[in-house]
Amino acid sequence: MPELPEVETVVRSLRQPLIGRTITGAVFPTDPGRQVNLDPVLIGQRIAGQRVEAINRRAKYLLFRLSADTLIIHLKMTGHLYVLPADEPNPFDRWVRVRFPLDNGQELRFSDSRRFGRVYLCSEPEDVLPDLGPEPLEDDFTLDIFRKRLKGRKGVLKSLLLNQAFIAGVGNIYADEALHIARLHPQRHADSLNDDEVARLYMGIRQALADGVRYEGASINWYRKPDGSRGQSQNHLRAYRERGDDQPCPVCGGPIMTIRVGQRGTHFCPTCQT
Ligand SMILES: [Zn+2]
Incomplete structure (x- = not known):
């Protein structure tokens, strides 16, 4: 999607x-x-x-x-x-x-x-619009605001990032990318993060999405730009993999693992993401 x-x-x-x-x-x-x-x-x-x-x-x-x-x-x-x-x-x-x-x-x-x-x-x-969380690339979405929104959350990180009422616009691809940049396991619980890990997660979300915009989106399935051409983000993915794509982790060279978290296929590096 x-x-x-x-x-x-x-x-x-x-x-x-x-x-x-x-x-x-x-x-x-x-x-x-x-x-x-x-x-x-x-x-x-x-x-x-x-x-x-x-x-x-x-x-x-x-x-x-x-x-x-x-x-x-x-x-x-x-x-x-x-x-x-x-x-x-x-x-x-x-x-x-x-x-x-x-x-x-x-x-x-x-x-x-x-x-x-x-x-x-x-x-x-x-x-018409449902309850939507803040826009993660806006200037007013600061680390301080992210920290406050995270307070009291207990769920696993992957599911939290997909929750549009928590943060707007993140889906399956960029959630996996954000967690890889942040070096956090997708099944970590939100209330288990220390200050440094919260800061890494904040940066990971922003960087994954900013890179996605820079490369004009991921043309993996249906998505095309209005002129019919493909985005290029699929050539720059860190952890997200389509079925059958066994490219290793770009950081450590180890295999990327696929698990299910909240019924969503979830891709991560077991070496880099703890
Ligand atoms: Zn790795």
Whole structure:
């Protein structure tokens, strides 16, 4: 599933073609069912004539601030957003769930093979978004704040990092990466960390995500940038491994181990992460 670095890359790529443009409607080729929060006809009527003022990210959600409303999209597993001339086909069109025509003859399309993605139109994003923790790459997310949020937490680190209410935007790949950088075992309990280990975890989260953004996300499964090209983060992973990938730990050269933590495949180096 796209995580913070992948969604951030999509947001940055969509600003140039979309900001300042006016959306002229919404076309759903098939019944979107539970993928939308309003009747699809109503979405088309309500969004028509609204200008794209800003595009931002909150956790793994894309937020398109429009003249009157906010369009919120979650890519989930197989969501893909791209902008093309309205008459230009694309291989992702096979799974297109909604098209937003623009005033310049182009079109924003949302393709989603598995249909887990979400498209919400609302006046108040807070009404739609769940409880989300702080943005880990923001300047105001300090070590001191992280320390305070960690206080009283008892769960294992891997599960805690995946908890969006604790910290926003981290998923399976970057949780494994953060713990490898921090040299912490994924099954360590949050209340067992000393001051130095908390500082390492804080740095690990920030560095794993910042590297992910720098390399424009990990194109391991479905994720592609809006222009269809791949991110490069998959070539710089420290611990996260796909099935069958037995590359050793880049630090010690030992084997990476795979275990299950809270039902999620978890990858770590038993030598470096204690
Ligand atoms: Zn190692």
